[in-house]
Every structure is written in C-alpha cells, then in structure tokens.
Amino acid sequence: MSDSCAHCGDPLPDGATACPACGNDPRRRARIVGVAALLVGIPVFFVMPPVAVILWVVGPFALVGSWFLSAATHDF
Numbered sequence: 001m002s003d004s005c006a007h008c009g010d011p012l013p014d015g016a017t018a019c020p021a022c023g024n025d026p027r028r029r030a031r032i033v034g035v036a037a038l039l040v041g042i043p044v045f046f047v048m049p050p051v052a053v054i055l056w057v058v059g060p061f062a063l064v065g066s067w068f069l070s071a072a073t074h075d076f
Contacts, residue, residue, distance in 0.1 A: 034062030 003012045007024035018025035041055035 030062050030065055034059045034065075037062060 003014075003016075004010060005012055005019040005022060005024055006026070008019060008022040010019060010021040012019060017027065037055045037059035041052040041059065044055060045052035
C-alpha cells in the first residue's frame, strides 16, 4: 500500500501530515474554514440569524473534522 499526495501525486513518507513537495495540508485548510465560519457568524447574526446559526453549526464540525483529514490518497 503506497500513499501519494492528493494534490500533486508525489509519494508521502510514513506518518506525514503534509506533503513535503507541495505543502498540501488539508487539516490547516479545514481549521481556517471552521474558524472563519465561526467568526463570520457573529456579525451575520444581527442581519440574518438563521444563516449565523448554520455557520455556528458548520464551524465546529470543520474544526473537529480537521483532525481526521489526511494529505494522502490511499491506493489499495
């Protein structure tokens, strides 16, 4: 079983969380999206409360989900 980067296709060393060739780190992107959803939800709450609630639900899911992402595609 070999792991390759989902972004550039280069092989990944064992235990790598980011690609050494292109720097692809999907966990970092997921954390940024989660934090942005939470922060954007605060001012949006005063204009469109239902949208803010959706952002406040999506934000924590993105933050927690970031721990389960991998930079690799798995070839079985």
